[in-house]
Amino acid sequence: MTAEGTHIPLPEAALAPAHRDGNVLRWLAAYTASLVGDGVYFVALGWAAQKSGDPTEVGLVMAAGALPRALLMLAGGVAADRFDPRRVILGSDAARCLLILAVAAGVALTSPALWILVALALVFGVVDAMFVPAVGALPPRITTPDQLARITGMRSLAMRVSQIAGPPLGGTAMGLGGSAATFAVAGLLFALSLPLLAAVRIRPSVTSETEHQEPPGTGRPRTAREELLDGLRYIRRHRLIGPLAVASAIFELGLTSTLNVGMVLLNAERGWGPSGYGWIIGGFGAGAAAAATLLAVVGWLPRAGLTLSVTLLIGCVGAASIALVPMLWAAVVLAVLIGLNAGVFGSLNHSLIQTAADPAYLGRVTSVVMLTMVGIAPLSYPLAGAAIGAWGSAPVFMGCGAFAALGVAVALSSGAVRGAELPRR
Numbered sequence: 001m002t003a004e005g006t007h008i009p010l011p012e013a014a015l016a017p018a019h020r021d022g023n024v025l026r027w028l029a030a031y032t033a034s035l036v037g038d039g040v041y042f043v044a045l046g047w048a049a050q051k052s053g054d055p056t057e058v059g060l061v062m063a064a065g066a067l068p069r070a071l072l073m074l075a076g077g078v079a080a081d082r083f084d085p086r087r088v089i090l091g092s093d094a095a096r097c098l099l100i101l102a103v104a105a106g107v108a109l110t111s112p113a114l115w116i117l118v119a120l121a122l123v124f125g126v127v128d129a130m131f132v133p134a135v136g137a138l139p140p141r142i143t144t145p146d147q148l149a150r151i152t153g154m155r156s157l158a159m160r161v162s163q164i165a166g167p168p169l170g171g172t173a174m175g176l177g178g179s180a181a182t183f184a185v186a187g188l189l190f191a192l193s194l195p196l197l198a199a200v201r202i203r204p205s206v207t208s209e210t211e212h213q214e215p216p217g218t219g220r221p222r223t224a225r226e227e228l229l230d231g232l233r234y235i236r237r238h239r240l241i242g243p244l245a246v247a248s249a250i251f252e253l254g255l256t257s258t259l260n261v262g263m264v265l266l267n268a269e270r271g272w273g274p275s276g277y278g279w280i281i282g283g284f285g286a287g288a289a290a291a292a293t294l295l296a297v298v299g300w301l302p303r304a305g306l307t308l309s310v311t312l313l314i315g316c317v318g319a320a321s322i323a324l325v326p327m328l329w330a331a332v333v334l335a336v337l338i339g340l341n342a343g344v345f346g347s348l349n350h351s352l353i354q355t356a357a358d359p360a361y362l363g364r365v366t367s368v369v370m371l372t373m374v375g376i377a378p379l380s381y382p383l384a385g386a387a388i389g390a391w392g393s394a395p396v397f398m399g400c401g402a403f404a405a406l407g408v409a410v411a412l413s414s415g416a417v418r419g420a421e422l423p424r425r
Contacts, residue, residue: 018147018154019296023201027142030196031135032158034093037189039166040173041100044182045121047174048107052114061117065125066374072129073371077231078224080134080363089138090197092131097190099123104183112179132374136366140354141202146300146423149351153295156347160289231364240356241365243414244308247407248349249372251312251342254404255319256377257384258397259284259338265385266323266393276328283332287339295347305420308348309411315341316408320401323393352420 018024042062049061080088103120106112139151173182222230236242267277301307318338325331350369357365387396411417 017299018143018150021143021147023142024147024151024154026196027138027200028154028158030193030200031155032161033189033193033196034131035158035162036166036169037096037100037186037193039162040170040182040189041124041186043167043170043174044179044186045117047182048112048179049114049117051179052112052117057114061114061121064118064121065128068122068125069129069132069374070371070376072126073132073367073374074228074364075224076130077133077364077367078227079130080137080366081231081360082224082227082363084202085134085137085141085363086197086200086202088130088134090194092127092134093190093193093197095127096124096131097187097194099127100183100187100190104180104187107178107183108180132370133363133367136354136370137362138200138202140357140359140362142200144423145355148354149295149301149304149347149422150297150299152347152351152354153292153297153299156292156343157289157296160285160292163285228364231361232368234358234361235365235368238356239414239416240420241353243410243417244349244353245365245369247312247411247417248346248369249376250407250410251316251345251404252372252377253380254400254407255316255342256373257380258319258400261381261384262323262388262393262397262400265388266397269393270326270328270331272328272331276331279328279332280335283335284339287336287341288343289339291340291343291347294344295351300422300424301344301348302421304348304352304422305411305417308345308352308420309408309417311341311344311348312411313405313408315345316401316405318401319404320398323397348422351422355423356420 046058046062049058076088099120103112103116106116139148139155143151169185170182173185177184234241235245263280264277267273267280270276272280295301315338318334318341322331322334322338325334353365353369354362384396384400
């Protein structure tokens with residue numbers, strides 16, 4: 001096996017396009033159910049915290065899960081590579097199911113103390129740190145390389161569906177049965193994903209020529225720390241994965257805070273009101289959903305590396321410009337443009353990384369990419385808020401857009417990225 005990654009054949013059934021492959025559709029249904037369960041869980045957690053504490057304590061509860069997720073995400077990548085990723089996913093979902101159903105029973109009997117909710121969020125964050133890298137490592141084990149772009153688009157659509165369906169479902173459960181019923185619905189959604197995941201067929205585990213060997217002169221297997229460091233070296237030395245991971249990290253650090261915290265403050269600054277904010281966020285979601293649909297239907301785009309770089313640049317320019325437009329309709333149009341280009345960039349970036357990665361390193365590669373998105377980038381929220389408070393929205397949006405555009409320079413400076421192509425059947 002080469003360092004650039006090699007894929008072994010799948011059964012004939014897996015040769016069907018991903019959107020018509022029953023094996024992939026079972027995985028997608030399980031993943032969607034789990035994501036909707038996440039949305040319902042956060043509604044339940046927030047409302048339960050609101051009944052038990054003041055606004056500061058609510059914020060503490062809601063943020064508690066982010067810390068273990070950030071600290072343990074890389075360890076989750078090691079676990080996904082060391083063990084069967086489906087087993088890690090099944091174990092994670094089973095743990096979440098039992099945990100949430102136990103809390104639902106407790107909430108039904110008594111009002112939960114704040115420390116119980118904090119403990120729940122912390123444990124949930126630990127489990128998430130195992131779940132996320134394993135989910136990222138599974139698609140190349142259930143489909144062929146030429147279908148990875150399509151399956152990435154399908155996965156992005158599942159995320160959009162969960163964002164649309166999860167909170168309203170949680171709100172409905174809250175109105176009908178309170179926090180206990182909402183926690184129970186989340187637990188049942190996690191339970192629904194378990195038999196679907198158990199029915200997913202995956203190819204046997206693949207080990208590279210160097211992975212899991214005994215370190216020279218030690219006479220013992222690699223430790224988890226050694227495997228983690230080996231994975232980080234693999235990413236750093238890889239001609240394609242290294243630049244793509246850096247470009248993605250710069251993009252997330254530059255734009256995540258402005259598109260989440262900054263958009264709220266920009267909306268207040270312009271006086272567009274809650275409906276205006278809803279239109280802007282809806283526009284971004286519509287653009288991202290359109291990008292996911294494009295990849296899911298087409299399954300391949302030409303000159304993927306250059307397309308990735310161009311869409312990243314357009315997204316950065318749009319994000320920098322949105323604070324300069326005085327009218328709501330123009331901001332909504334820019335939000336659609338940002339979402340569309342960010343969606344294409346993210347899908348192509350993810351597909352190229354999964355295609356190029358040695359299967360033995362997929363969990364660790366995924367954990368590094370996802371760590372920036374869900375662990376490090378949110379830490380910039382307070383900085384973005386403070387900067388906008390001091391200088392206003394326009395300078396901060398433009399500065400963050402310019403910083404994110406450095407990712408374009410990183411991508412285009414790599415010949416491997418410029419010449420990267422997705423496999424095509």
